[in-house]
Amino acid sequence: MARVRLIDVARRAGVSAKTVSNVVNGTGAVSEKKRVEILAVIDELGYRPNRSARQLRTGSSGLVALGMPDLREPYFAEFASAFFTSAQRRGVTVVVWQTHGDLETERAFLEGEGMPELEGIVMSPLRLSSDDIAKRRSALPLVLIGEHGHGLATPENPHVGVDNIEAARAATHLLLSKGRQRIAVIGAQEGGSTATSKMRMEGYRRALRDAGIAPDPSLTGWVIEFNRAEGSAAAERLLAARADFDGLFCFNDTLAFGALYTLAIHGVSVPGRVAVVGFDAIEEGRFSTAQFASVDPNSAKVSESILDLILGAERAPVPGGHLVLPFGIVDHELPRIPD
């Protein structure tokens, strides 16, 4: 019942351990005859390499840590899923850590505390300061994601993601291009970790400005958190105040779902009377019964780039500290109006 080792296979096959190692790793030169024999013995004994020993010897673990506030948040689940997919394709294993936006947990994670040997750390911080990054002791490659992480990036510890301001501008522009003139937002925030809200609000304002439209404060829906109930409540308030809007930009899809629900209850047709755009393009939107568009933060491409950065041999600093990737816009509105 004891673990089968390289040497056990070697003895059984009548060769040296190193030769078996060569077969397992495809290294060195091994005659076809021996190779086949050894493979047979490996299968017979059910040999499986001990990754700890291998890692101790070679120094690479094939492990990457992913730290996120809370996997229950659909966007984080979505990103994590995309990241797993990229990693699995490369034979990289991902260990996950939830920080719940706790500063001490975030700091410990930054150092890889309590973790197995890693190739790199990917994290979506909520509380860290630039100072925490600067004081970091661990030399492990670190990649930041998310809007809060955006502000902490350095060339050595870069941020990867789409341009949030530009994406929000494009989302708003999409509504304008469909002829909507009075566009409301849901997702304005005060206090707390508001990097996301600030950037998306900025993009929204830019789009209006570019179109020569003055922002109307009565069309701004404030929220405390980005969840369904708040999206619903904010929409409720807009309707109650008799705000006159034909377009609605929600700062994430969860808010959008809440708003769509409220609009449906009040008999406001979507996209007939109000066209809606969300942000994150979460899978659930594909099954939404209401028709709306959403900004696709390109999690698949972001994941790939992160792994390129971490596993890349060069480990070159990223100029400016920001690797900006193109976002997309998915339109769940089936019949597209060609322009």
Place this chain on the structure above:
Amino acid sequence: MARVRLIDVARRAGVSAKTVSNVVNGTGAVSEKKRVEILAVIDELGYRPNRSARQLRTGSSGLVALGMPDLREPYFAEFASAFFTSAQRRGVTVVVWQTHGDLETERAFLEGEGMPELEGIVMSPLRLSSDDIAKRRSALPLVLIGEHGHGLATPENPHVGVDNIEAARAATHLLLSKGRQRIAVIGAQEGGSTATSKMRMEGYRRALRDAGIAPDPSLTGWVIEFNRAEGSAAAERLLAARADFDGLFCFNDTLAFGALYTLAIHGVSVPGRVAVVGFDAIEEGRFSTAQFASVDPNSAKVSESILDLILGAERAPVPGGHLVLPFGIVDHELPRIPD
């Protein structure tokens, strides 16, 4: 820039490596004076133990693998989150693998292929057969979860979870106890991996039988998958057929959200005209604008029990192969925030 090792700390502090090891691990007997000195040096040099070396020596990695079909599915995200929480509290690290319900991927995961050294494997299978479990070569502790996994369990590779049939019975009973007599279901399935649907349907039938109510086929909502759109469509069909129901049991919360949306659009008051019960008690339900109850599959307790089984020194087989935990029912029927 080279990694700081035990021996580096030892030299600096003028002691042996083993003494430093003792300080780090709290083993052996070390004088308070030396202990303090060594801790200072550890901090000064930023020493961090090499987990691979430690694991190679001790044989335990503190790593558990969690395999799930797709983290984007809210229930899986929810469970994973609970599992991370339990694991982190115990200093256990979790590596995640997505199987997408692919048989080959599930089989490979079962063997721990491509994984670092693990303490155990937790998996929610969709395609595995009992045969795959029986033919397994890896001796790693394996715990199964989910309804499909339920059917594969053995005393050595147990299943952990709540009693699905009983939980579905209780959910239905809750509606009956509120005076509802005509109770519809959404979530009946044909073909595919239907373990979940079958068990919940059985519980539903039992509750009706116990109450002396004959099941009415016209109150059964069939679906292909458990998602929002299907829940909505099924509710739509029930309404279109003028099905007369005052209670609705949805086989999961995602179906319930879709149904609630449709009921809202059609002006059917919830829980006034129709009381709704879901299954999974996902976080999102707490933010739902509609009032409904849901079966809580007790993911926190399930996670704890799984880790007990895997990390427990005894590794005793579970009689019958099933560790059944009590479920809960959360009632989101709260006083709504007045507007």
Place this chain on the structure above:
DNA sequence: CCTTTCTGATTCAACGTTGAATAGATCGGG
């Protein structure tokens, strides 16, 4: 036929840690 080159295989040491065995110092009791 002898030297050189090439190929396939082996030997050896080391990765960083910790369990087991051991050594030295201190202490208490007879």
Place this chain on the structure above:
DNA sequence: CCCGATCTATTCAACGTTGAATCAGAAAGG
């Protein structure tokens, strides 16, 4: 004052693997 017990610290080997160095034998070249 000596002996055993107690406490602190050390030495040594081993966990399973693979890079580097090496070697034996065959093939190639002069």
